[in-house]
Amino acid sequence: MLRWRGLADDAPDWNRTVVTIGVFDGVHRGHRALIDAAVREAAALLPVPHPSGTGAPPVVVVTFDPHPAAVLQPEAAPDRLTTLDHRAVLLEALAADGLTVDGLCTLPFTLELARLSPEEFVRTVLVEHLRAAAVVVGDNFRFGHRAEGDVARLRTLGAELGFEVRAVGLLTDADGPVSSSRIRADVTEGEVERAAAALGRPHRVEGVVVRGDQRGRELGFPTANLSSPSFTSVPADGVYAGWLVRNPAQHAGDREIPLPAAISIGTNPTFAGERARRVEAYILDFDEDIYDENVAVDFAARLRPTVAFSSVDALITQMNADVSRVRELLLGG
Numbered sequence: 044m045l046r047w048r049g050l051a052d053d054a055p056d057w058n059r060t061v062v063t064i065g066v067f068d069g070v071h072r073g074h075r076a077l078i079d080a081a082v083r084e085a086a087a088l089l090p091v092p093h094p095s096g097t098g099a100p101p102v103v104v105v106t107f108d109p110h111p112a113a114v115l116q117p118e119a120a121p122d123r124l125t126t127l128d129h130r131a132v133l134l135e136a137l138a139a140d141g142l143t144v145d146g147l148c149t150l151p152f153t154l155e156l157a158r159l160s161p162e163e164f165v166r167t168v169l170v171e172h173l174r175a176a177a178v179v180v181g182d183n184f185r186f187g188h189r190a191e192g193d194v195a196r197l198r199t200l201g202a203e204l205g206f207e208v209r210a211v212g213l214l215t216d217a218d219g220p221v222s223s224s225r226i227r228a229d230v231t232e233g234e235v236e237r238a239a240a241a242l243g244r245p246h247r248v249e250g251v252v253v254r255g256d257q258r259g260r261e262l263g264f265p266t267a268n269l270s271s272p273s274f275t276s277v278p279a280d281g282v283y284a285g286w287l288v289r290n291p292a293q294h295a296g297d298r299e300i301p302l303p304a305a306i307s308i309g310t311n312p313t314f315a316g317e318r319a320r321r322v323e324a325y326i327l328d329f330d331e332d333i334y335d336e337n338v339a340v341d342f343a344a345r346l347r348p349t350v351a352f353s354s355v356d357a358l359i360t361q362m363n364a365d366v367s368r369v370r371e372l373l374l375g376g
Contacts, residue, residue: 044135059176061085069124070133073214073221081179101145107152122276136295161192182210233279235342245341266323280309280349284369288339309349
């Protein structure tokens with residue numbers, strides 16, 4: 044999958060493309076349904092020169108960075124389910140399921156971009172830059188200045204400018220429409236298993252391992268402390284079973300190293316004066332120095348909420364029980 048940022052000169056010189064547009068934060072099951080529709084749309088169009096040699100027009104995903112709300116309503120900007128790099132890897136990995144995305148165009152979301160009228164956005168991005176033969180969007184898609192454009196407007200512009208439009212309904216499950224906002228709410232509540240069901244994989248938090256106060260080592264449970272980017276969607280305070288991943292993939296197919304871990308999120312209320320909220324992972328059966336490494340944490344299940352213990356000994360007893368539970372859940376005993 045080719046990746047480029049902005050309306051750059053180094054974008055691939057493709058004749059016609061099938062484009063799908065959105066933030067795609069999380070690349071969840073609903074996003075995959077949209078990409079599936081784009082791949083089917085490409086297969087149904089007349090063949091054009093194509094990098095894979097199949098004859099179908101290339102499929103291009105258009106995403107935005109930062110999230111539009113971070114520019115238009117910074118006080119209401121949502122936390123991110125995925126970093127931009129992880130989003131790209133997840134899109135690229137869809138090829139293993141037959142959903143090949145040929146290009147990822149990341150548009151820097153700026154006030155200038157936000158001020159483009161629906162017509163200007165379509166002409167500049169979809170027609171002049173991407174040469175769209177078809178555009179596939181969710182049926183609630185809005186675009187242009189003050190979100191004045193909708194699917195009906197897009198269809199009108201497509202008829203004028205020579206591209207087809209397909210609108211796709213939201214994917215739903217037993218909990219309702221599958222959306223990034225719903226998944227963020229699940230993560231915020233610590234419902235990581237429910238979030239994973241909608242994502243189609245465990246929720247991931249990425250960061251750099253930094254030095255903490257060494258309290259875990261003093262208790263016999265040395266932890267990797269993650270420093271994550273701002274606006275990362277971090278689960279509710281509590282203790283979780285999951286995996287610390289060394290060498291998070293930069294491209295689909297890269298070998299990741301998942302290590303079973305007991306993960307603590309919170310402020311260590313047993314110890315007076317601690318206020319900083321932390322993500323800490325105790326890796327089972329592991330004793331290597333990973334300071335300054337880029338890692339990720341994948342959440343499998345929530346074990347319990349964070350609580351204050353009456354003594355350090357009581358805390359250590361519970362930590363031993365937590366590790367045993369993690370071993371049972373992830374390793375079968």
